Amino acid sequence: MFAEQLINGITLGSIYAVVALGYTLVFGVLDIINMAHGEIFMFGAFVGMLIVTKVHSSLGIAFAGAIASTAAMGYLLERFALRPLRGKSGGSPLAPLISTIGVSIILENVAHKLFGAGNHLFETPFAEIRFDVGPVTVYLVQVVILAISILLMAGLSLWLRKTRAGKALRATAENLETAALMGVATNRIITATVVIASAMGGVAGVLVGMAFNYINNQMGLAMGLKGLAIIIFGGMGSVGGAMAGGLILGLSETLVVAYGSSGYRDAIAFVAIIVVLLIKPQGLFGQALPGTER
Amino acid sequence: MSRSIRFLCLASMLGFALVFMGAAKDAHKASPPARTRKPPVDAKIGVISIITGQGAGYGEAITNGFKLARDEVNAKGNVKIELVIEDSSGKQEQALAAAQKLINSSQVVAILGPTLSTEMKVVGPEANASGVPIMGTSTTAAGITQIGKYVFRNSLPESLAIPASVRKAVKKYNIRKVAILYGNDDVFTKSGFDSMKKASEDLKLDILTVETFQKGQADYKAQLTKIKNLSPDAVFCSALYEEGAVILSQARKIGIKTPFVGGNGFNSPKVIEIAKGAAEGLVVATPWFADRNTPKVTAFVARYEKAYGKKPDQFAAQAYDALYIMAEALGNAGKADRKLLRDSLAGIRNFDGVLGKFSFDAERDVVMEPNVLIIKGGKFQMFK
């Protein structure tokens, strides 16, 4: 049983981690918590579902479609809900938080209008492939999900560290004005960041569909809150922290159900962030950021 | 405005007088709707339902059921019903505001709804205090009609449905050890669980574990893996069909092959639509069975499908019957008067609807024999 629960936990944790990567990227660059990320993720799942079950295309195309549409949503989000707030004199630092909450409410309800309230089947033959390792049944999907999340994390870290664009992005994260003075096209960098983060949401959406076979328009909120907790827990803006935080949360949620009481499952994430914030406000893997002083 | 209130007072006084004079006679006779040349009874009936937000799917089926029944009733001619539909978004305070509006502004003679038991617990006392008959068509939690003597329901409570399915399943499959899984953040599934636990204890079953889940959860594998390793004879699951179908699907996928026994909320054609083959072996108890081959049911299903393009679920069926019950009570009352309507509603016995024979008991609660169904070969069948 332990092995099976371990696999359950890792699968859940990998998905959490990919969701959290999207949050952490935007926060790292913009110091903004993108509350709409959960809903963008949900839209990615729906686009993937429509491609797989209605158009009967392959999973690859589903991923591409989900990425394309969530990237586009990311662009629109940045263009209309974030950029107008930037550089506004006297704007509250909380303004972007509130404006993205607004976008999240819009998206959740638009999804309700478009797709209805219920669960939708996300069925792919790929999700049925399984093999036995001793007494334990492992689905190929579970392995793939873990692999994709690790790949995304590694790719992202590499990209940030080694490429020109990645360096520009980090410079922007360090100090927007200075980066602009140094010739970095900060607006473009910021847009790119939000677009990439949203595209990751799209990937996560399809992963959820593959792993659990069902999606609904409420899952953005549920997953989004978990993702939020993870980045605080793992450290804001830390790519490794998001990955580790996601896995830890997924595992602990699963193990609490397995060996404790399932009723408190949803509280774990929040109890964890409250504890972490009190002991180490910058998160387990984060460096002290300006927002955490005091 | 003032005239309408004065009229209402007069009417209710007249009603009182009539009731006092005629109560004794009425109670014994329970006369069939008078088929005379009297003008039709004009009645404005309020509906509180979930039009927006989470749970709008239930609200849609319910209002569809009402509208279909209204059109049919009005076509027959001895009762003319106008529906005033208000949205509650599934929230108590909005439901209460909607009820206030219906009772005081729209001056309805009775209210159908609200959708959720939580809403009824807030709206019921208000309607009761205002002397407006209110009938829940989907409120299945315990203690609904005990709110007061103006509160009715025609929805099969879980406390009747679940013991029925549990008893039948236990007998048929010789179940001794069970695992229970339920949604602990929802009134409906929570009270379903209470009935489930009680029924299991009454039957001296060995409860191996009790697991919970919460709304919006996508991943039930942790709970299900735990259940699988305890190898129960059956899984008792108190869930609404939206979540229930997903649970079934994930359970079958990780290799739980035992029967699933659910309550009333688990019964919907959507379970098969969502869970496909994984739905096989689900036992539910329900007032509604679309394939019961009575002419009434067949005709209803056909008309509903024609009007709305999909098969009616139990929420639609219960709403449909509820409006007919209202119409019959209105016909018996002879006029659209709140007090008279209450009394004639309370006298409804052996009403023959699409759900079968229906009566109110002394507490205005449901008396009916639930159908116990099993999903086999991709459709619901009678479980024998």
Next chain:
Amino acid sequence: MPFDWLNPYHLQVASFILINVILGVSIYVTLATGQLSLGNAGFMSIGAYTSAILTTGHGVPMVAGIVSGSLLAGVSGILVGIPALRLSGVYLAIATLGFGEVVRVVFINWESLTGGAVGIAAIPQMGREILAALRDAGFSPESLGLQNNQFISLAVFVILSVTTLAVILFFLRLANSRVGRAYGAIRMDEAAAEATGIDTTYYKVLAFSQGALLSGLAGALYAHATSYVSPADFTYHRAVEILVFAVFGGSEHLLGPVFGAMFLTVIPEVLRFVNDYRHIIYGTLLVLMMVFRPQGVIDPPLLDRLSGREPAEGH
């Protein structure tokens, strides 16, 4: 009947507006020191449950129940507020949001006390209690020309009006007091405030617990207005709704959230046909406000202009 125009439905809506106004003030008070707390739904539930449990299970009089509910929420506010000093900005917002969720999950699971998801029903309702008490004293609403349900709704409305008015007046006075000026200084620049000798720790915790106390009061009043509470009343969506009141109405002056709560509670009632799109409208409002008027509809310069005063220096 002289009071035919008195429609209980309108009174009902008005009563919910007043409760929402208190909630709007509660988020404003904490925000007055620059702390954004999204935990108000949690504090609200503490107030509501405390009073509900005391009055239904232990025969405590309603007033005592409401007071204890508010106080317990206020004390929880201190307990959350002190560690929250280490946090600011979005961290604080998310942590308090988390606090609210934890409280809700605890209420769901602590069945022996709270009844779990089923909630607590048959909580004494303010209006009905008053009517019953007056009945015993030989009074009948008919003597005033009121029907029973009119009287009940009216009683609730009057109690809530008095309470809300008291709350607003108290905090308006507070804004012009030493405490209010300290709040403002902390909001502008905490370090500078500290340097001028303001005990920022004290004032920040004070503001936090005042906000919590008010949320608890609103919750307790809510419990006794609807006579039923369940954990589903205090979700994330409630927290966001409270936030919207302050953001839309304005978070720089007390009257901002008051206006926000009133306007946003009335609109969906008046325009019930827009109900389908209500949440989409809420969301759009949030974005548009942030883009075009981040300080909210009502800000001090506007108030000055409205009252015909010269704009004060420094705005």
